[in-house]
Amino acid sequence: MKITDVKTFLMQAGAPNLKSWAADGSFGTQSYSGNLTGTRNWLFVKVYTDQGITGIGECSGWPRVIETAVRDLRALLVGEDPTHIERLWQKMQIAIMGHGMTGTVGAGAMTGVDMALWDIKGKALGVPVWNLLGGKVRDRIHIYAHANTPEVALSLKERGITAIKCGGVSDPVRKVAGLRDAIGDEMDLMIDLHGPPWMTPGDAARLARALEPYDLMWIEDPIAPENLDGYRRIRDAAHVPLAAGERSSTIFGLRELIEHDLVDVAQPDTGRAGGITQMKKIAAMAEAHHIMMAPHSGSLGPVAEYAALHVMAAIPNALILERIEDDWDGRARTVIPHPQQVDGYLQVPDAPGLGVDIDEEFVAQFPSSQNLSVPIGKDTTSYAPGTFDEHVYVQTRLRRGRHFRPD
Numbered sequence: 001m002k003i004t005d006v007k008t009f010l011m012q013a014g015a016p017n018l019k020s021w022a023a024d025g026s027f028g029t030q031s032y033s034g035n036l037t038g039t040r041n042w043l044f045v046k047v048y049t050d051q052g053i054t055g056i057g058e059c060s061g062w063p064r065v066i067e068t069a070v071r072d073l074r075a076l077l078v079g080e081d082p083t084h085i086e087r088l089w090q091k092m093q094i095a096i097m098g099h100g101m102t103g104t105v106g107a108g109a110m111t112g113v114d115m116a117l118w119d120i121k122g123k124a125l126g127v128p129v130w131n132l133l134g135g136k137v138r139d140r141i142h143i144y145a146h147a148n149t150p151e152v153a154l155s156l157k158e159r160g161i162t163a164i165k166c167g168g169v170s171d172p173v174r175k176v177a178g179l180r181d182a183i184g185d186e187m188d189l190m191i192d193l194h195g196p197p198w199m200t201p202g203d204a205a206r207l208a209r210a211l212e213p214y215d216l217m218w219i220e221d222p223i224a225p226e227n228l229d230g231y232r233r234i235r236d237a238a239h240v241p242l243a244a245g246e247r248s249s250t251i252f253g254l255r256e257l258i259e260h261d262l263v264d265v266a267q268p269d270t271g272r273a274g275g276i277t278q279m280k281k282i283a284a285m286a287e288a289h290h291i292m293m294a295p296h297s298g299s300l301g302p303v304a305e306y307a308a309l310h311v312m313a314a315i316p317n318a319l320i321l322e323r324i325e326d327d328w329d330g331r332a333r334t335v336i337p338h339p340q341q342v343d344g345y346l347q348v349p350d351a352p353g354l355g356v357d358i359d360e361e362f363v364a365q366f367p368s369s370q371n372l373s374v375p376i377g378k379d380t381t382s383y384a385p386g387t388f389d390e391h392v393y394v395q396t397r398l399r400r401g402r403h404f405r406p407d
């Protein structure tokens with residue numbers, strides 16, 4: 001079997017300013033001067049073969065830029081046997097090495113291709129991808145959704161969700177206290193601080209200690225992801241599980257977090273970690289350190305979600321998968337079939353390959369125009385000049401009384 005073509009499908013994936021990425025709908029309809037909202041993009045990659053088998057993949061890490069990278073990689077891939085996945089991964093890696101460290105753009109491009117190659121291999125052999133990865137450890141994957149208010153959390157609970165994550169550095173202890181009070185001990189709760197560069201490790205450690213009584217499943221990205229020494233300080237100071245890794249790619253990008261036991265939960269993004277090939281290796285590295293996997297999926301589309309389901313089905317240390325439960329309506333129409341959450345779980349697909357394809361006609365209806373995201377909400381003016389939110393580097397250093405106390 002030979003690869004005959006590689007094509008990209010880039011789409012504007014809904015408009016977060018009209019329908020929130022977050023479950024609480026707090027991102028309102030305000031417009032931002034410069035029209036930066038509504039710019040989430042999804043990039044799908046299709047690899048074609050001379051035997052009529054096609055594979056589908058997805059890339060995150062700045063999809064609009066990655067589309068060009070994938071088109072460059074096409075020349076390396078046409079004529080190759082798509083079943084030699086590791087060889088092709090190394091070929092791509094070496095070819096982009098001269099651009100500098102791989103980062104999420106290079107790894108995002110390789111991810112889409114790699115995912116499509118696994119899809120082709122599964123279809124060619126008539127088995128699901130999880131079977132190629134060693135077989136199933138589990139039949140369904142535990143998911144969590146997003147909620148910043150007790151009302152949204154309880155609404156999700158009614159729909160079967162058993163774990164929720166809130167986010168942001170604004171009043172974190174009060175937010176967590178309110179949510180824990182509302183949902184009780186039966187639901188799991190996490191907070192994502194989004195790796196704020198303006199949070200000092202000392203403040204993050206103090207915050208982590210203040211959050212200890214709420215028994216979080218994890219605190220995510222408490223400080224900037226580059227500050228690994230800071231992670232050590234937080235870990236030494238507080239007894240709260242830490243999670244990180246969504247902005248890093250490949251075994252090399254997550255190596256230090258795992259090797260130095262800086263986190264309890266690794267969160268590689270299934271669209272930019274380097275593909276199924278790298279996700280499996282990262283999971284194995286994490287396993288050796290008793291670290292669990294909770295793949296990031298904040299801005300990912302539904303094809304990468306399928307890839308995550310296959311990986312999580314096959315690894316022992318799968319904890320939970322992120323999901324925007326109340327996403328843009330078009331998400332379900334972008335792929336066939338679209339997985340439905342039942343009792344807080346997604347079923348592991350059993351069809352050959354990844355078990356999913358995109359609806360190309362639907363995707364074509366949403367051409368990309370921009371690919372940046374600025375959160376817009378009714379309670380924030382998104383870094384507008386003259387506001388509290390303008391001061392992104394000093395935000396948590398002001399109004400300090402709001403950050404560490406529950407009331």
Ligand SMILES: [Mg+2]
Pocket residue numbers: 192194220221246296298
């Ligand atoms: Mg996050």
